[in-house]
Amino acid sequence: MRNRPESRVRLEISLNKLKNNFQNICKSVAPCSVLAILKANAYGLGVMDIASALQAAGAAGFGVAEINEALQLKDMGLPVQILGNILPDEIPVAVSNGIICPINDFSAAQTISREAVKQQKTVECHFKIDTGMGRLGMLVHNAYEEILKTVKLPGLKFEGIYSHFPMAYQGGDDYTRNQISSFTTLLKKLEAAGIKFGKIHMANSDAINNFPETCTAPFTHVRTGLNLYGLFDSQGRRSMNLEPVLEIKTRLAAIRKLPAGSTIGYGRTYRLMKDTLIGTIAAGYADGLPLALSNRGYVLIRGHLCPVLGRISMDYTTVSLESVPDAQCGDEVVCIGRQGENAIPAEHWSQLKGTHVYELLCSVGSRVERIYLEE
Ligand SMILES: Cc1ncc(COP(=O)(O)O)c(C=O)c1O
Structure with a gap:
């Protein structure tokens, strides 16, 4: 006899369907790699079980919103990246735990750099560029100068650069096209100045479905959350055959x-x-x-x-x-x-x-x- 009766309400999650969805997404975006976005307890599904299944399926890394979510995942051995921002008092623990940090502005970069030097570590960082989301990051039009200044800071390895879309569910939309173009223009300008990145990413689930150009060079990664669960934005096109999990x-x-x-x-x-x-x-x-x-x-x-x-x-x-x-x-x-x-x-x-x-x-x-x- 069970000590505890069965829960009356159950959220059943098929891990096989989850893995199949993940692999279908990988095929659709290849040669880009797939970062699984597991913020907010994997959108409420339970982050540790979802993360283990996705690791087994070949996830390239995990993206989360903030430091405590990152710490939960750090022992799994895959790169864990904070996508939002990081507050000064969160930086020491992020640095000591090898969490990939977002660079939203020069001042955050300075604080991370000081901490990295103090702890004698090299911190992987990704520049977060605001191309039109209006939420966080370096404004795309000032980013070139800020990045040139930032890359001189010690203790930081500037491995990546990324941006985010507010309405990629609308296929062919000019706003999204302009975001892509201002981001890739910035990349070219930086490359001309000798600054290159190993990880370049913009696509979320909507963009994977509606803007396939965000899944090819110069992009190296995509970030997907909702599609993992076989769900789509109700307004967007569905270019992949995924199953609800x-x-x-x-x-x-x-x-x-x-x-x-x-x-x-x-x-x-x-x-x-x-x-x-x-x-x-x-x-x-x-x-x-x-x-x-x-x-x-x-x-x-x-x-x-x-x-x-x-x-x-x-x-x-x-x-x-x-x-x-x-x-x-x-x-x-x-x-x-x-x-x-x-x-x-x-x-x-x-x-x-x-x-x-x-x-x-x-x-x-x-x-x-x-x-x-x-x-
Ligand atoms: C920066 C960032 N990238 C990627 C995602 C993943 O989005 P989606 O679940 O639509 O794939 C999110 C989620 O909101 C996000 O905030």
Whole structure:
């Protein structure tokens, strides 16, 4: 007997599909290498298990947002790179742990350089260039002068340079084209001044799908996060054949016949027109089901689509069982994923919520058990 009952809500992740997706991405972008972007606990999927699977599949390195995420991964033996920025008090530990540091400006570079000299280390650094993201990095138009100044600092190995796209989901978009062109112009100017980089990267998942020129020379690497999970931006083109790796499942907690006229849930937003077989499933917004599914979403029970009735609550959601009169308490309920002939894609939730799938992934609750399948 298990000491602890099974978790009611499970986020099941197929590691084989993850590895297949990774390898398909590698084929699409070859000869570029693939950096797996594992920030925010691998977009909520659980960073250590995802990182191990991707290492086995051949990831060239990992990208994260900040120092603590980097430290989690450093013992795996692959290069770990902070993509965002680094604060002065985070620098000593980054240097002592061999984390690849971003250079967002000259002053950060000076601080990293001083620390590197103090610790008698050489720190791998990548220049972060703002070509139009408007978030972090050296502005592309000033970067040439700043880089010329920065490369003279001791203790730093300027191995890489990169930039990021705000809207590469729109194929053929001029804004993205201009970003690519200002970045490659900068690279040429630097090369003419004798400054070359071994790692040059711009492409995220959207760019891999919509701007193949970011996956060929002079680019050497791509950075992909969302596509690893077989998910895509809802507005972009899908140039790769990837499979969704995750399913969210729960159990049917109660079945009751409620009389016509009953109302369902907080706010009484649904009124039954007739006596109805109602199921209460053991997942709510605390588990990541968006409130926007209230009266609009579906779940799958015994292969049938069951509409959500009333408002999603924290721990439970109420659905109609009219299409599954044989449902039993304890039945598996698929919130995202496939059951029989039917499937509910993650993108369905994002459409209902008016958001993107990144937010949904990062909103899966902490009590949801992450289960890694190696079928
Ligand atoms: C700098 C940077 N590069 C790459 C990525 C990966 O993006 P995606 O998950 O769309 O592939 C991100 C994620 O937001 C990022 O911030």
